[in-house]
Amino acid sequence: MGAFIGTVIGALIMGIIIGPLARLLIPGKQDISLGWTIVVGAVAAFIGGVIADILGVGETSGIDWIKLFIQLALAAGGIVLFLRYQTTR
Numbered sequence: 001m002g003a004f005i006g007t008v009i010g011a012l013i014m015g016i017i018i019g020p021l022a023r024l025l026i027p028g029k030q031d032i033s034l035g036w037t038i039v040v041g042a043v044a045a046f047i048g049g050v051i052a053d054i055l056g057v058g059e060t061s062g063i064d065w066i067k068l069f070i071q072l073a074l075a076a077g078g079i080v081l082f083l084r085y086q087t088t089r
Contacts, residue, residue: 011049014071015042022075030083040082044075 019041023030032040048071052058057066 007046007049011042011046012038014045014049015039015075017041018045018071018075019079022072022079025072025076026079030079031086032079032083036082037079040078041075044078045071048072048074 015038019037019039020034022041022044023032023037049058049067051074052064052067052070055066058064060066
């Protein structure tokens with residue numbers, strides 16, 4: 001249970017960082033609030049961390065660049081999907 005809570009807290013912290021970074025990768029103006037950006041980034045960080053662990057690159061010595069790239073790509077994709085969904089409503 002403690003490891004899961006640590007994972008969730010880590011995902012929230014990464015969401016605060018990765019969400020806005022992902023917005024910078026998307027060209028043009030995005031009509032998404034900072035709160036939703038952080039939520040999408042946190043979910044992407046959590047899913048990206050799980051994928052990185054499955055691929056065996058979740059824990060490396062030094063900075064986990066592959067894990068970070070996976071998380072950033074998922075966050076950018078999540079924001080694009082969120083914006084598409086929002087504009088079709």
